[in-house]
Amino acid sequence: MIYIIGLGAIMLVFRILFFYRIYDKQYLRQYKNNGRPFIICANHRNILDPLFVLMAYGFGKKLTIMGKAELFRNKFLAWLFGQFGAFPVERGTGDMEAINKAISDINSGHGMMIFPEGTRGDSDEMGKIKTGAFMIAAQTNADIIPVRLIYPTKTRKLKFFGPVVVKVGEPITREEMNLEEGGRKALRDAKITYKKAMDKLLDDYNKSVGYVPSENTHIEKQENENEGN
16 A cells, blocks of 8 residues: 555656656556566665666566665665565675565566666766676566666756656566576676667667767776676
8 A cells, every 4th residue: 555655646746846757668567467577677776766767667566676785774764665575685785585585576476676786877878787687587587677867957867857767668578688598607697688779769869859968987896796696
């Protein structure tokens, strides 16, 4: 009940605070009915990104959301995030407890949301893509749904009453990723396939509206960029 009321309130308030647009929502909608396991993989620009993706997904079976552990230090916030399906992961540590929870949730019929960069960037250029999402996909036979978040303001950053674009890409099926082969090469190839899909989403938006993406000037540094997470 808290989830339904909370998501409804977010949808109402955010559509007042931002000029919100979503493209190709049908790629998300189809997974509410087709029974295939899925992982929504989005780029990460702002702390509000998960809520914009939740708005795109809409009502339905609650997603499970992997978020950095620092956000869960406060007991109230940990409880609140939990109501929306979020759980913590210790970045850069190969947190197998978090990965096992994600696998269990997906196998129980929940879709998942994750930000494969593992941290927020300050531009449209994506940072280093971590392996965790693709390890989970390999263990659950989940499809990957690429989602591109774009903030087409003058500064290319999120602003109140400014535009927010959520562009959903065509799902990358488990068959296309060939993750059943296993090993580091399969994971690396899956990340490359995902990156190409994300680049295409941005490029298609650029061509349609004449948007000029920003380049990275800084990406938040992690204490340890362990490839296993």
